[in-house]
Amino acid sequence: MNSVVNISEGNAKEKFWVKSQAARTIKAKNEIFTDYLWVVTKWGFLKRQKFLLTKKKLYMYMENELDFKNEISICWKTVKPFYESSDQNQRYGFNLSEGQLNKDFYTDSSVHLDQWLFHLSKIGICNDIEDDFDFIKKIGHGTFSLVYLAIDKSTNKEFAIKAINKSQFSNQNEAKKIIKNEISILRKLNHPGIAKLHKVYESDGYVYLVFDYLAGDNLCQRIRNKGPYSEKVAVKLMSKLLNILSYLNSKGVIHRDIKADNLILVSNENDEDFKLIDFGIACKTTENMENSCGTPGYIAPEVLSQRPWSHKADIFGAGIVFYAMLSQRLPFSSKSVNEIIRKNRECSIECTGSSWNNITAQAIETLLKLVQKDPTRRPTADEALRLPFFTANLINSSFSSSNSQDRKQKLKRMNCMRRSNIV
Known part of the structure; x- marks a missing residue:
């Protein structure tokens, strides 16, 4: 096994400071903190300089404070606070380092140091947890x-x-x-x-x-312990999940492992308040989308077939979560992982059995759109949110007053179409 590599290791040939080419009007939009620090000059004495911290970089102002002189990227720098004491005075500061590159910065007081550490800890890498x-x-x-x-x-x-x-x-x-x-x-x-x-x-x-910290169970545990969600509640949860996926798409991010296990309840006292976790295999939409990844049973068929895929793979995972919410089970079940993957790839989904008797045709129709085998016919998150199931104020007349015989005939037609991959 190779020796362990630190994520904060940089290129030894690089310089700590880079001459800044930044325009102040542009960088000010990302401004987090502006204040003075003391830095050691090449002659060995301390000099007071004004700095601007943004979401990614630290900028040193010129002497006239009208423009920037130098800049450094903070993202992968390790932030280490320090304290120096002598007979004459006490000094507080922090060190920024990446590989062999490092620089000390001194603050006016311990309170001033805490202010800088508060902001730097959100951007850089801390130590001594x-x-x-x-x-x-x-x-x-x-x-x-x-x-x-x-x-x-x-x-x-x-x-x-x-x-x-x-x-x-x-x-x-x-x-x-x-x-x-x-x-x-x-x-x-x-x-x-x-x-x-x-x-x-x-x-x-x-x-x-x-x-x-999320104190509740994941949705998989909640469904297993308490049974399926009502359709009235499931529409709320799915609306929230699709809004999250819409946000990720706007940020150019694909989660790649949407499943009930990665939706965690904030508290077990509230079955509806959850957060999405685990971005360990997430990627940017600019990356090559042909490698297989995810959890068997939730993976979009195009991913399993190693065809080019997109953010719509997350929509498929969300559809499987919806299926589990309504029926308390997954559509591709087996004791064998290989068999689950085979069923997952074939993507033949049926909404039959007693657990579906009280589910409306509109809910099933929406579900089948989300788990459509052909990604070109699968909606985006924004398109899904515009489907009647989500736009009709969560509850419409079909929840209580749909004709039972007409509903059964419609469900039968949809299941036949689904087996033929027409829906």
Whole structure:
């Protein structure tokens, strides 16, 4: 196994500062914080400089403070606070480093340092996670990670911390790419339906991602323990999920693993309030979309067939979640993973049996559109939200007053069409 590679390792040939070509009017739109810091000059004394911190970079102002002199990217810099004491004075500051590149910055006070650390921690890579959090218990796990409930020592607030074991990856350079991809995607997202990434820490063996703590079960557990959702509630949940997918599409992001297990209830006291988690295999829409990935049973058929695919693969996963909400089971079931994948690829979905007796024809028609085998005929998230099932104020007359005989005939026609892949 290769030696462990840090995500904050940079190119030793690079310079710490780059001459800035930025236009102040453009960068000001992304401004986070503007303040003064003390930096060590090449002659060894401290000089007070004005700096601008944006969502990605730190800019040093010119002497006249009318333009920028230098800039650095903060995204993969490690942020390390320090404290120096002597008989004459006390100094507080932080170090920014990436590989062999590093620079010290001094603040006016400990309070001033805390202000800079608050903003830098949302952009860079922190260290010494044990100084900031108490790990309480393990609450989940993945292929290369464990998830812990932790308490912020300064606020006593609960967080979920995903600890990624870098040594478990056989290819360390590939591991670095995968981890940085997840972090960069999560940091560009800000949606109430997505678990928020607050900070990133790194040690020699682990990368730690600090998220919102969600105390509830995932939707798979909730459905298994309490039975299917009513159609009245399912339409609300699906509307929320599709809105999340619409947001991801607007950001050029594909989740690639939409499933009930990745939808976590904020609390078990509320069956409707959930957030989407786990962007470990998410990608940008500009990447090559031909490799297979995801969870068997939820994967879009075009992905399994290794044909070019798009954000509509997430819509298929959402459709499978909808199926589970209404029926308490998945459409492609088997004890064999290979058999699940075979059924998943063939994509023959039937909405029959006693669990579907009280489901309206409109709900089933909407479901079958979401899990359409042909992605060109599958709606986008925005198109799905404009379907009558979602636009009729969540409840319409068909929920209570549809003619039973007409409904059964319509369901029979749709299932026949579905088996022929016509719908």
